[in-house]
Amino acid sequence: MMNRLFSWLSDRLKLPPILHHLLDEAIPGGASWIYIFGSVTLFLFLLQATTGTFLALYYAPTPDHAYESVKFIQEEVPFGGFVRGLHHWGASAMMAAIGLHMLQVFLYGAYKPPREPMWIVGVFLLILTLTFGFTGYLLPWDQKAYWATQVGINLVGSVPWIGGTLARILRGGAELGALTLSRFFAIHTLFLPWLIMFLIAGHLFILRRVGPAGPWDKARAKRISEPFYPKQVFMDAVAMGAVFLALVVLVNLFPAHLGDPADPTDTTFRPVPEWYYLFYYQLLKYSEGPWEPVVTFVLPVLFFAILFAIPFLGRKRERSPARRPIAIGAGALFLVFVFTLLGLAMKETAALKKTDPAVERGRAIYAKLACAGCHRIHGQGAQVGPDLSFVGDARDRDWLIAHFKDPQALVPGSIMPPTRLPEPELEDLTRYMLSLKKG
Numbered sequence: 001m002m003n004r005l006f007s008w009l010s011d012r013l014k015l016p017p018i019l020h021h022l023l024d025e026a027i028p029g030g031a032s033w034i035y036i037f038g039s040v041t042l043f044l045f046l047l048q049a050t051t052g053t054f055l056a057l058y059y060a061p062t063p064d065h066a067y068e069s070v071k072f073i074q075e076e077v078p079f080g081g082f083v084r085g086l087h088h089w090g091a092s093a094m095m096a097a098i099g100l101h102m103l104q105v106f107l108y109g110a111y112k113p114p115r116e117p118m119w120i121v122g123v124f125l126l127i128l129t130l131t132f133g134f135t136g137y138l139l140p141w142d143q144k145a146y147w148a149t150q151v152g153i154n155l156v157g158s159v160p161w162i163g164g165t166l167a168r169i170l171r172g173g174a175e176l177g178a179l180t181l182s183r184f185f186a187i188h189t190l191f192l193p194w195l196i197m198f199l200i201a202g203h204l205f206i207l208r209r210v211g212p213a214g215p216w217d218k219a220r221a222k223r224i225s226e227p228f229y230p231k232q233v234f235m236d237a238v239a240m241g242a243v244f245l246a247l248v249v250l251v252n253l254f255p256a257h258l259g260d261p262a263d264p265t266d267t268t269f270r271p272v273p274e275w276y277y278l279f280y281y282q283l284l285k286y287s288e289g290p291w292e293p294v295v296t297f298v299l300p301v302l303f304f305a306i307l308f309a310i311p312f313l314g315r316k317r318e319r320s321p322a323r324r325p326i327a328i329g330a331g332a333l334f335l336v337f338v339f340t341l342l343g344l345a346m347k348e349t350a351a352l353k354k355t356d357p358a359v360e361r362g363r364a365i366y367a368k369l370a371c372a373g374c375h376r377i378h379g380q381g382a383q384v385g386p387d388l389s390f391v392g393d394a395r396d397r398d399w400l401i402a403h404f405k406d407p408q409a410l411v412p413g414s415i416m417p418p419t420r421l422p423e424p425e426l427e428d429l430t431r432y433m434l435s436l437k438k439g
């Protein structure tokens with residue numbers, strides 16, 4: 001029956017030459033598990049597109065309803081939590097798959113001529129995926145979403161010359177609000193999907209025109225050749241199935257989180273970005289002061305400039321890693337750098353979660369007394385008084401308490417008003433101040 005239907009269709013649509021073209025593409029060196037990451041990335045993109053489409057059935061992109069609609073999806077809609085969980089973990093999986101895919105291409109020198117256009121389109125795909133992550137993060141409109149986006153947009157704002165304009169365009173005004181949310185929603189669900197589909201088509205088109213790179217060993221590539229179907233198709237399918245199963249397990253063990261609703265007045269909330277931005281976030285922590293523009297602007301521009309330039313650096317035909325010591329060494333150094341920062345950041349966030357209740361009470365007092373009207377902590381608050389992000393490194397308990405009671409006594413001419421609090425609350429506030437440390 002299926003066979004009859006297929007041959008009937010195939011007759012009319014003249015499918016055989018297309019199938020032949022799609023499936024019989026020769027893979028130099030033969031099929032291999034090392035080539036699965038591109039297909040897995042494509043699969044994850046399709047999963048994001050599908051789950052995202054279903055999420056859009058219920059999601060409402062306005063500050064009044066966004067949070068409630070996500071809560072409704074998570075708790076009331078049949079399979080809503082599952083679909084949202086897949087979308088949440090799928091995004092992380094896609095970043096990981098892209099990382100592994102790039103690593104394989106880099107190691108194999110598969111970006112070298114004639115595949116430079118493919119690499120360049122690939123870097124654009126990476127940028128688009130990161131933008132998907134950034135814009136999607138705001139949509140649940142919980143505390144983390146709101147404040148992490150605030151930090152992200154402030155970063156864009158710190159770019160020299162055009163930063164302010166860019167930040168205003170992203171926000172849709174001077175404040176993060178309703179316009180920002182609908183803007184991010186439109187970018188996330190309309191602009192980016194169109195763009196990325198176009199670029200994915202380009203990426204695959206180039207692949208079919210230049211052919212897969214195969215192993216770096218030219219003799220081996222010449223000796224063995226296998227068609228894409230059946231072996232590579234089988235490997236790709238197994239990998240996709242395994243990734244999907246892993247996601248289902250993850251979603252059941254760790255459902256996607258939804259925090260408290262966004263509160264634009266609660267400047268004490270300390271957002272933590274998604275893990276794939278975490279290493280960069282850590283780097284930012286080390287770069288207060290004059291170094292800040294280097295990290296917020298120079299390094300990212302340099303990073304992507306180098307990424308785009310990679311196919312044009314070094315010897316054009318040499319693909320064996322053993323004979324590309326500079327490229328492989330630089331790549332390894334970069335990975336060590338990123339993973340060290342990631343490790344440090346994870347250690348700090350783990351420590352942050354274990355904050356003692358006194359610090360939490362102190363944080364609440366800080367908010368109640370509107371200290372942020374004069375002080376800035378990690379980018380939040382005004383800059384009338386000193387930045388308190390790392391005040392715990394600079395002052396000890398006794399100094400802080402004495403200073404709270406009578407600022408002018410310690411800092412003559414200080415405009416900071418004395419803090420009149422019962423002794424235990426003063427202690428809590430001080431504990432919070434002392435918790436603000438670098439490492």
Ligand code: HEC
Pocket residue numbers: 366369370371372373374375384385386388391394395400403407408411414415416417419429433
């Ligand atoms: C009217 C603005 C203003 C308000 C409100 C204010 N401060 Fe200050 N604060 C300052 C100024 C100016 C300084 C610098 C002079 C000084 O050290 O007294 C300062 C200094 C400090 C310092 C010392 C920083 C250092 O290392 O030198 C701490 C700690 C501090 N403020 C905490 C707080 C807390 C906590 C609150 C809320 C209870 C608060 N401030 C409210 C203006 C303010």
